[in-house]
Amino acid sequence: MEACCCNLEVDVNGEETFMVDKAVITQYSNKFARLFGKCGGATGKLKVIFHDFPGGAEGFELMLKFCYNNGIADISPSNLFLARCAAEYMEMKEPVADISNLLELTEKSLHEINYWTWSDVLIVLKQCQNLLVLDCSEMVEKCLDTIVGRLVLASEASPCPSTSSTDSSWIRFSCDSKSTESVKTSFTRLTWWFEDLLFFSPLLVAMLVKSMLTRKMDHVLISKFLLYYQKAKFSTSTTEEKSKIIEMVIDMHYDMDLSCVPCKTLFGILRVTLGLNISKCSRNRLETMIGSQLDQATLDNLLVPSPYGISYLYDVNLVLRFLKAFLRRGNGPVTPIRMKKVASLIDLYTAEIAPDPCLKISKFLALATALPDSARDSYDEIYQAMDMYLEVHAQLSKEERVKICCVLNYEKLSPQACLHLSQNKKFPSKSAVQALISQQSKLKNLLHVTPSTSSYNDSPCSSNGSAQKVKKDKTSEQVVLYAGNFDLSTDNEKLKAHLQGMQWRVMELEKFCRKMQVQMAKITKSKASGNSYAKSLPKLCS
Incomplete structure (x- = not known):
């Protein structure tokens, strides 16, 4: 030249x-x-x-x-x-x-990237990251694909990622020593690479995870890496950096199979976001994921403090959004079993927040009415929550108390709850009457299950072996209510005594039914063995 x-x-x-x-x-x-x-x-x-x-x-x-x-x-x-x-x-x-x-x-x-060591690939990625051209570089994609490919092979075939590398991160997990291998736990063999990738930026981690999802890597392992990354990076990150990290963690979980992400994990992420200003999109995604698994949550999970500026103690609006997400989507079909689990959880939550003096009636009613009536087999928990709420909010008007009581399904209240309600002065008189009518109706239905049309019922199931006679007193089955002129304060003791009498009769009928169930079980067993006990079959079952 x-x-x-x-x-x-x-x-x-x-x-x-x-x-x-x-x-x-x-x-x-x-x-x-x-x-x-x-x-x-x-x-x-x-x-x-x-x-x-x-x-x-x-x-x-x-x-x-x-x-x-x-x-x-x-x-x-x-x-x-x-x-x-x-x-x-x-x-x-x-x-x-x-x-x-x-x-x-x-x-x-x-x-020639396939012949590079693990450290060589990481060096190139570190340079890519430092030059801030991650989103458009073919080289970055090839390096990430190489990393994911080796991790897939390592997880499927061997706890050792490679035998060609000599750098420290590979030596720590060498396969050469059987004694070393015997000491390692399964978790360590699967997560050896977590520490090596901590220098990744949130953008590079997002690209890595997308490649992992494309290659069908285990979603549980990916989730563990994301949480490990988030925890490790938070110790040295600014508030703004923390927001970017947790947004990435949320967005990546949103693309996973939610059945692989425990509800506990999602609530842990939620707790981290409370002090951070994350994007509305990421927050909505997190709430949707939690809502879809609400039947797996616990009461402690839901007790999230209210955001700054809200007077009531717990974030009721957050729980209502969880409920909306559960009913809209759910983690699979919203089966009756899942619905009942959520109803039980919400009843516990409602009872927990009811004593809050700052809780508005609109929020209380929104929780109590969020789920359909079919979700609850019993309204006892809701009644207890109402009782506590009315106790704390004594200043409520009669109209507001009536509005609260309209939530109750009296047919699904236990006799004990109805008895308590009949004496509860915090509830409107009309509610006590409805509870008594409901119990009277259920008692009639129980009495009508007996097939005998006579005034007596012969039972072979008495303790002394002789038939017991249960006389049906028609006058005791009825509570006469006079067109709105019912005076609860005057007749309260009579109603109480009458209800207690009905409760006693219900208990006796329940005992009788249990004895019949035992007899039926014996008969079924004897038929299976070839014996016949037709003569001992109770009249009610013949």
Whole structure:
């Protein structure tokens, strides 16, 4: 090559100034060839200023070495990404002359990625991340695919990721020693790579996880990595950085199979977000995921403090949004069993927050009416919550108390709850009457299950072996109510005594039914063995 003359001054990002030969650089760079072609026959020294050269002075110097060495460069994982970015920036894809192409050299080196060590791949990714070109680099995708491919093989075939690597992160989990292998736990063998990837930015982690999901990696393991990453990074992150990290963790979980993500994990993420200002989209996604698994939650999970500026103690609006998500989507079909579990949980939650003096009646009613009537077999828990709420909110008007009581299904109240309600002065008188009517109706239904139409019922199931006679007193089955003129305060003791009498009769009938069930079980067993006990069959069952 002819003697060089330094006729071009290049300022690279304000870091360093290089004096170079314009002719040497131009024959390799289409960018410079086009730039100086516009200058015509300009003489004297020229100056070019770069403000965004990838890799800064280090990247430009690497490109210069290639140009001044007749198109020869020593490309390795440690400088591969710098060389590639410089080549793309200087437009070295189609050289002016028939000479070597820096971009082609980087491509050739990248094709050998399968022979790189684990550390080599991480070095390239670290350079990619430092140059902030993660979202558009083919090289990043290839490196991530290589990492995921090795992790898939490691999890499926062997606890050892590779036998070709000699760096420390692989030595720690070497397969050469059987004694070492015997000490390792299954968890350690699966999570050896967690620590190595902590330098990843949230954006790079998101790209990695998407690749893992595409390759069908275990979602439980991916979730564990995300939580490990979040916990490790939080110790040194600013509040803004924490928000970005937790948003990424939420968004990645949202793309997973929720059956692999425990409800406890999601509530743990929720607790972390309480002091952070995360995006509305990520928050909605988290609440949707929790709502879809609400039947797996516990009361402690739901007791989330109210956000700043809200007067009541717990975040009732959050729980209502969980309920909405559960009813809208659910983690699979909302079966009756799942619905009943959620109803039981919400009843416990309603009773827990009822004593809050700042809890508005609208919020209390929203919780009590959020689920359909079919979700509850018993309204006793709701009644207890109402009792506590009315106790604390004594200032409520009669209309408001009636509105609360309208939630109750008196047919699904136990006799004990009805008896308590009949004496509860915090409830409107009409509620006590409805409870008594309901119990009277249920007692009639119980009495009508006996098939005998006579006034007596013969039972072979008495304790002394003789038949017991249960007389049906029609007058005791009825409570006469006179068209709205019912005075609960005057007749309360009579009603109480009457209800207690009905309760006693219900208990006797329940005992009788249990004895019949025992007899039926014996008969079924005897039939299976070939014996016949037709003569001992109770009349009620014949």
